[in-house]
Amino acid sequence: MMTMRLSQEDINGIPNQWLETIVHYITGFRNDTVDFSRPYLRPSVVRIYPLFVLMYALLIVGGILANFAMVYHIVKYRLYRDPTYAFLINMAIADVIECIFVLPISLTVMLVQNWIFGRFLCFFLPMLQDIPLHVSMITYLLIAWDRFRMLSDPVKPRIPAFVCALGAWFFAVCIVLPYPIYTTYLDLERFMKEQFKGVGICAVNLADDMQEYMRGLFIGTYVAPLAVTAYLYVKASRELQTQEGPFAVAMFEARARDSYSRHGSRASNDITTSSRGDGKRESGSVGTGGTVGFAGLSGGYDLYDAELDVRKEKRTQKYLIFMVSVFAICLCPLMVLRLAKLALIETYENSGHFDITFTMFVWVAFMPIVTTPGFYASWQMSRPAKERLRGYFRFSNRRIPRGCEDEVKMSPRRTPRRPPAGLMNVAYTQHVRTGNVTGNNGGGGSLRGLHSPDLVSNYSIQVTSLVE
Numbered sequence: 528m529m530t531m532r533l534s535q536e537d538i539n540g541i542p543n544q545w546l547e548t549i550v551h552y553i554t555g556f557r558n559d560t561v562d563f564s565r566p567y568l569r570p571s572v573v574r575i576y577p578l579f580v581l582m583y584a585l586l587i588v589g590g591i592l593a594n595f596a597m598v599y600h601i602v603k604y605r606l607y608r609d610p611t612y613a614f615l616i617n618m619a620i621a622d623v624i625e626c627i628f629v630l631p632i633s634l635t636v637m638l639v640q641n642w643i644f645g646r647f648l649c650f651f652l653p654m655l656q657d658i659p660l661h662v663s664m665i666t667y668l669l670i671a672w673d674r675f676r677m678l679s680d681p682v683k684p685r686i687p688a689f690v691c692a693l694g695a696w697f698f699a700v701c702i703v704l705p706y707p708i709y710t711t712y713l714d715l716e717r718f719m720k721e722q723f724k725g726v727g728i729c730a731v732n733l734a735d736d737m738q739e740y741m742r743g744l745f746i747g748t749y750v751a752p753l754a755v756t757a758y759l760y761v762k763a764s765r766e767l768q769t770q771e772g773p774f775a776v777a778m779f780e781a782r783a784r785d786s787y788s789r790h791g792s793r794a795s796n797d798i799t800t801s802s803r804g805d806g807k808r809e810s811g812s813v814g815t816g817g818t819v820g821f822a823g824l825s826g827g828y829d830l831y832d833a834e835l836d837v838r839k840e841k842r843t844q845k846y847l848i849f850m851v852s853v854f855a856i857c858l859c860p861l862m863v864l865r866l867a868k869l870a871l872i873e874t875y876e877n878s879g880h881f882d883i884t885f886t887m888f889v890w891v892a893f894m895p896i897v898t899t900p901g902f903y904a905s906w907q908m909s910r911p912a913k914e915r916l917r918g919y920f921r922f923s924n925r926r927i928p929r930g931c932e933d934e935v936k937m938s939p940r941r942t943p944r945r946p947p948a949g950l951m952n953v954a955y956t957q958h959v960r961t962g963n964v965t966g967n968n969g970g971g972g973s974l975r976g977l978h979s980p981d982l983v984s985n986y987s988i989q990v991t992s993l994v995e
Contacts, residue, residue, distance in 0.1 A: 549713065549728065552728050566643050567640045570879065571878065579637075579638065579886055583631075583890060586890065587626045590625070590896035591627070594619040598619050610686060611673065611843070613692065614666050614669055614688055614691075615903065619899075621659035625659045626896060629655055632652060632655075637882065637886045641726075646714075650706075654700075657702070658700060658703055660892075661695075661748055663854065664752045665695040666692070667851045669686070670847060679762075702748060709731060710730075710731060711729075711731070713728040714726075741866055745862055753855050756851055767844060853902075854898075864884070
């Protein structure tokens with residue numbers, strides 16, 4: 528037990544710039560004798576701290592389970608070959624780090640009045656808190672950039688996801704490197720001898736350029752990346768609107784054929800047929816898992832790589848926009864409060880309100896660790912599965928009639944448009960599933976949307992040349 532009384536000699540030994548901070552810290556304890564070896568709850572949260580513990584526990588458990596489930600699904604169906612899914616794995620890693628390390632320690636710091644984590648975490652914890660957030664922000668920016676490149680010109684190679692993910696972590700670490708400059712650990716034993724042995728205060732160094740640094744950090748790590756991401760998604764959405772129509776497949780096929788021609792491939796003018804040993808030509812009908820090779824190519828060429836399924840890409844675009852929008856909205860209150868904190872004067876009257884508000888805003892800021900896997904699950908879920916799931920949450924005991932379920936599973940036959948002479952006829956004909964479809968639904972890279980399970984039914988493409 529330590530007596531909370533300062534002599535004039537102790538006060539004279541404290542530096543003037545930290546005298547107010549130390550006196551405010553010591554007088555904040557109501558008892559005259561305090562054992563600093565154990566944590567003390569803040570007076571403002573004594574009655575409601577179990578609610579905060581429950582809220583954060585649910586967020587941590589839900590975030591860990593949801594992100595591991597998302598990574599398991601991506602790895603199981605090998606969707607990580609698409610850069611979009613690889614970036615989602617990178618965000619899941621950042622979210623798991625937040626759940627395991629950042630949230631428990633941050634909650635303890637916000638609920639406990641005295642600092643109990645020592646000198647190292649005083650400098651490292653602010654960095655650890657922001658690195659995953661910066662990684663997620665940069666990853667969303669990389670996803671938007673990659674999709675814009677892919678939709679504007681599918682012939683261009685996709686950006687290397689693994690290298691860019693490592694770059695996101697490196698850049699995030701570089702952003703937080705100046706944090707220790709604005710952090711100070713005050714060892715009270717140094718000023719008050721044996722009376723405060725092992726007791727320290729972790730404080731923010733309010734330097735003259737602190738406000739300018741926080742403003743620059745707010746603009747550079749929040750406003751600017753979101754503005755660029757929004758711009759890229761708007762441009763990508765416009766690209767999707769211009770690619771509508773029955774000629775989108777032919778256009779992208781022509782681009783892919785030109786790309787192969789530039790690399791010295793002897794591609795056939797009729798891409799919808801493949802040579803057989805008997806000299807006959809067979810139709811290039813593409814079914815579930817079907818692969819058709821270009822005539823004259825030494826290796827097989829997948830016709831799906833030359834297609835753009837606008838419907839699937841719009842679905843992918845919608846869910847990715849949902850993810851980044853919820854992330855930005857949840858993070859906004861915390862970023863604004865951190866910026867406004869420098870202009871606010873914390874007193875005994877408003878400290879309780881500030882503690883509760885800050886704790887709530889941190890919880891809201893980390894909500895995307897649950898919402899992002901939730902959007903991913905909805906993205907990957909087929910329409911019949913969604914209908915069954917909605918049926919479980921209906922208050923009525925009535926179930927969907929069998930006829931309605933069949934109607935949901937079957938989609939109307941698409942009526943092809945007859946193109947002008949000289950172009951290719953793209954006919955969508957419905958057929959029975961012939962293979963086991965697994966997982967590859969809704970990615971932004973491989974453009975294989977016609978055998979994707981997120982579509983209501985499978986189709987095959989029969990492309991025949993009108994110019995003989």
